[in-house]
Amino acid sequence: MKLCTLVSGSSGNSTYISDGTTSVLVDAGVPGKRIECELSAIGVEPGSIDAVLVTHEHIDHVAGVGVIARRYHIPVYANRSTMLAMTAAGILDRIMPEDLLVFENNTDFICGTLRVRPFSIPHDAADPVGYRFTSGGVSVAVSTDIGGITPCIRENTLGCRAVLLEANHDVVMLKNGPYPYPLKKRILGENGHLSNDNSALFACELAKSGTETIILGHLSKENNTPELALETVTKGLENGGLLQNCRVVLAPRYYHGEPVIC
Numbered sequence: 001m002k003l004c005t006l007v008s009g010s011s012g013n014s015t016y017i018s019d020g021t022t023s024v025l026v027d028a029g030v031p032g033k034r035i036e037c038e039l040s041a042i043g044v045e046p047g048s049i050d051a052v053l054v055t056h057e058h059i060d061h062v063a064g065v066g067v068i069a070r071r072y073h074i075p076v077y078a079n080r081s082t083m084l085a086m087t088a089a090g091i092l093d094r095i096m097p098e099d100l101l102v103f104e105n106n107t108d109f110i111c112g113t114l115r116v117r118p119f120s121i122p123h124d125a126a127d128p129v130g131y132r133f134t135s136g137g138v139s140v141a142v143s144t145d146i147g148g149i150t151p152c153i154r155e156n157t158l159g160c161r162a163v164l165l166e167a168n169h170d171v172v173m174l175k176n177g178p179y180p181y182p183l184k185k186r187i188l189g190e191n192g193h194l195s196n197d198n199s200a201l202f203a204c205e206l207a208k209s210g211t212e213t214i215i216l217g218h219l220s221k222e223n224n225t226p227e228l229a230l231e232t233v234t235k236g237l238e239n240g241g242l243l244q245n246c247r248v249v250l251a252p253r254y255y256h257g258e259p260v261i262c
């Protein structure tokens with residue numbers, strides 16, 4: 001399995017996942033051209049993508065979905081509420097109805113050679129999900145835009161070989177930062193975003209469960225720094241004596257990350 005973030009953060013998210021036979025994007029939250037450019041940079045032909053799977057309708061996850069789906073006739077997968085929210089926002093205009101595929105949360109479906117499990121996450125969108133992908137006995141997961149760690153997130157990410165996990169903000173930076181109070185409250189709320197500290201706590205659970213690589217993603221530009229996110233989570237693992245089991249890497253905000261192969 002290969003997992004590679006193309007962009008990651010509040011200004012756009014897209015992740016490439018492939019088992020060598022079936023290749024998908026989780027979200028396409030930047031203009032189509034940017035996605036094409038980052039895919040080319042990792043040696044992937046955009047036309048070889050088999051599906052775009054949407055986590056939720058926020059613009060940093062869907063801005064390029066329409067262009068990518070239309071240009072390459074790639075089917076779009078989402079649950080019903082997310083599909084409706086994207087339709088209302090005009091994201092799915094001029095996509096053939098047969099290319100819009102609706103799934104149920106927390107129920108596996110097959111996409112080519114990948115077994116896909118969309119799982120419910122706590123976030124302030126219509127019906128947001130994370131994804132777990134399994135092929136050849138190996139699983140990887142994408143779990144960002146999460147206000148906290150729920151039993152459902154544990155069930156679907158523990159034991160995965162690689163996990164893209166949110167490390168959105170440093171709580172002190174956010175509290176002292178320029179955001180208006182209601183926005184701070186939203187981010188800190190149970191349907192907001194995961195802090196570095198909470199990411200570090202969950203990283204320990206992941207490392208104990210056998211996760212070998214944690215990719216920290218969806219870092220806030222205003223309320224975090226890559227160094228701080230990496231340091232907080234690495235220290236957490238180190239304090240738990242888990243650093244030898246699990247490596248931590250960062251998903252860059254504006255360009256592709258290092259491909260993780262497992």
Ligand SMILES: [Zn+2]
Pocket residue numbers: 056058123125145
């Ligand atoms: Zn969101």
Ligand SMILES: [Zn+2]
Pocket residue numbers: 009010013058060061145218
């Ligand atoms: Zn987001």
